[in-house]
Amino acid sequence: MxxxxxxxxxxxxxxxxxxxxxxxxxxxxxxxxxxxxxxxxxxxxxxxxxxxxxxxSQTNVIALLAQFLTDEFAPAMLQYILGVTDRARELGYDTLMVTEEDGVKALKRISDSRMVDGFVLLNVAEHDERLNLLRTAVQPGALIGLPSDPHGLDVFDLDFAAAGRLMVDRLYGLGHREMVLVSQPQHVVERGGAYVWRLANAAHSRAEELGARLHTYFGASAQPEIGADLHRFLDAHPGATGLLLNNEAAAAALPSVLQTRHLRAPDDLSVIGRYSDDFARTFSLPYSAVDSAAAELGRRAVEQLVRHIENHTSDHVVELIPPVITERGSVGAPPPAHDLR
Incomplete structure (x- = not known):
């Protein structure tokens, strides 16, 4: 050696x-x-x-506080983790991933031990109990996810409200007047996943402004439940010609659901999801989607954190990435017949 x-x-x-x-x-x-x-x-x-x-007085280690929750789709969470760890490695930092259920206890223990130079937090809740402690910690921190009160913190997230409006506008502009939105499970909202209602509320308001009908549902986070949910939602609205997905498990299950129903996108049903390009490649998803920008959010969070660590800066930013739809050919004009059964 x-x-x-x-x-x-x-x-x-x-x-x-x-x-x-x-x-x-x-x-x-x-x-x-x-x-x-x-x-x-x-x-x-x-x-x-x-x-x-x-x-x-530096360890060149960043702590990543994340959890694989049962009511969220684990492969989607992995995209954010890879975005953080890849950029940290490029900048010369190792990553200590902490999945302890008691996030406050974990953050305090690691901060007091001085074993890391800073924190990146995932699974950020609307009223996250970790944030007051993070604001007073010796080490700086960055969030991937927008809490209700971001003051004194660096925050990076997709603009979910803008994403909801964009998805509705895209389909409405092609002639769709009745759509179905499938969101994450209701437990995610109850736990503080504000991104779910931010997208749903904005989409619903935009549909009302345009005079369109938008039927909103919570879907399961795994098979076979989410497959059954999709069948149920489509059965309930045979006149719907557009399907919006803010649920990665639903996107992964949709190809088999459409095959069972002898439907094709966009000939019979136009589909827009919300997930990362890497996620689409992993599951070979042929659907147009708002890119969740998982890797980009991880990159920005780490770069801002390292800026604080190395330059001892005290400025804070809240950055919401504007949504962009990656077109994959699953969106078109509504079909003349609306029976999706």
Whole structure:
């Protein structure tokens, strides 16, 4: 294993000079710094994490607080996790994923231990109990998800209200006047998943403004329940010509449902979902969708967090990504006949 002594010997400098080059605690000439960094790369030297933390007061570790909840579709959550961990790795940070059910207890324990430089929070609830503690923590934090009170926090999320309006506008513009919206399970809303009602309320209001009918439902988060739900919703509204999905499990189940009903999109039913491009590729989904921007949200959250860590900044941002529909050919004019049974 390569040691700091090996680096010092190869660079022709003292061990302390190598340490200063790593920590930045003292000024050294650009020429010496470049020589040390060249040797570090050539020897593939990795500083001991404990020694680095003592020298720099940094661990180069980010804590990611996330949970795989039974009432949400786990593969969708994975897209956000990958967005965070990939960008953190690119910026030289490891990620400690924490899935403890008591998020407040976990955040306090990790913050007090100084084992990480900052936090990224997923599963952010409308009134999230972790946020007051995060505001007073020594380490900075960033949220993926918009709480009711974002003051003093960095927040990154999709603009779900704008997404709901965009989905309705897209179908209405093609002539659709009756649509069905399938959202996440009701338990998600009760737990504080405000993104569900933000999209649904905005979509419903927009449909009313346009004089269209929008039937809204909560759907299950897994098969076979969500498949049965989709059949039930379509049976209840045979005149509906558009289907909006704010439920990844519903999107994954829809191909088999349409096949069973001998329907095709968009010939018989136009479909717009809300999920990431990676999710669409994973499940080979042929439906147009508002990109949930999971990777982009993770990237922005990590970059802002690292900015705080390394530059000791205190400014905070709330960024809502404007929705964009990725067209995959599942949207068209309504069919002349409306019987979806």
């Amino acid at each position: 390569v040691t700091i002594g090996d680096v010092a010997k190869a660079a022709g400098v003292s061990r302390s000079t190598v340490s200063y080059a790593l920590s930045g605690k003292r000024s050294i000439s650009p020429e010496v710094r470049e020589r040390v960094e060249t040797v570090i790369r050539s020897l593939n030297f990795t500083p001991n994490a404990g020694a680095r933390a003592l020298a720099t």
